[in-house]
Amino acid sequence: MGYKIAWIKGDGIGPEISETAFNVVEALESKYNLNFEIVFYDAGDVCLTRRGTALPSETVEGFKRADVAIKGPVGETSMDATVKLRQMFDLYANIRPVKNFPNIECVRNIDVVIVRENSEDLYKGFEFELDNMAIALRIISDYATRRIARLAGKIANKRSGLVTIVHKSNVLRKTCGLFSKVAKEELSKYHVNVNEMYVDAASAMLIRSPERFDVILTTNMFGDILSDEAAQIAGSLGIGPSANLGEEKALFEPIHGAAPDIAGKNIANPYAMILSFKMLMEWLGERKNDQRLKEAASTLESAVVNALKMGYKTPDIGGDKKTNEVGSFIHKLIKNL
Ligand code: ATP
Secondary structure (H helix, E strand, C coil): CCEEEEEECCCCCHHHHHHHHHHHHHHHHHHHCCCEEEEEECCCHHHHHHHCCCCCHHHHHHHHHCCEEEECCCCCCCCCCHHHHHHHCCCCEEEEEEECCCCCCCCCCCEEEEEEECCCEHHHCCEEEECCEEEECCECCHHHHHHHHHHHHHHHHCCCCEEEEEECCCCCCCHHHHHHHHHHHHHCCCCCEEEEEEHHHHHHHHHHCHHHCCEEEECHHHHHHHHHHHHHHHCCHHHCEEEEECCCCEEEEECCCCCHHHCCCCCCCCHHHHHHHHHHHHHHHHHHCCHHHHHHHHHHHHHHHHHHHCCCCCHHHCCCCCHHHHHHHHHHHHHHC
16 A cells, blocks of 8 residues: 655755655665655745746645645745645644754753644734734634644653643733633643743743753744754754644644755755654554554664764764765665664
8 A cells, every 4th residue: 555645845955855855765665665655746935936836736736635745944935835734734733852863962952842833823924014014913712722732731641741831921911821721721631740931931941951841832933933942952953853733634844944055065964854754654654553654763763863873964963974975874774774
């Protein structure tokens, strides 16, 4: 049985890290006899220039047909491509696990999962101009808060059982006030410990004592910012994968952006993209109850750990390897594991 995977390479470093991850996927496919039906689709800045739209209808249709999707980063059209896909398919949860990997210099030891509400907040895109003002509407609903809190509760149950709700209800009294109140109500139904922290304090605490966090439940924009910070604490933006989850659909992607400053130089770190594919296989394996996918995901993680131990590192994490060299080495490791 084959699995249909829609893949958007994206902009900037997106094509390089996608091709590198694809090379790794080919090794897993033959080792576990997985038969992925991967179809590449356009979206993003280059797509806008070439075709007049950042999200063509065939990409949306391909996404509908696929069992699961993965994408590289897109540049300035993120709102029209990434955020639009999240909204169209109601991918309401953005899950961003951050942990240390061997042989990567880090700021601190860290092991957290950021559970970011992904469908509303300032990212709803309700912005307008009035006289000489620009106005953005921040939407936080009871419904969206409850469902993301439930997911945070489930994830925390499988980990150490601590959820920290991060918000700013002393200033954003209505929106963050609702988020905090409803999240606590929902989490009280789970066997988890719950505490709360204002986002400014949380950003400082993440650097000072990341061990005080396990699952961080937060709103869309705070989650976006805190997850970049957390990834950097672990060593680099280039190693952070993420999942956008809905009830039926899922889209996986690195947390970093298109990094135009290093695009085309074959020095981008491909690990976030590779680890995003690992998360994809875990999700699909669970959904389809396919043990091969779960094993392939675990093999991929081991191969990543071994490659890093053996110094297969790009410059952002203190190495001198090229993007594609990392991919070829992991490909070889998987074949020999
Ligand atoms: P976005 O808002 O879309 O997340 P951004 O403009 O905040 O994007 P990035 O594109 O993520 O930022 O890049 C921020 C910095 O991190 C850049 O200097 C970039 O070179 C570096 N960086 C990001 N991703 C990687 C990667 N995979 N490998 C190496 N360096 C990276």
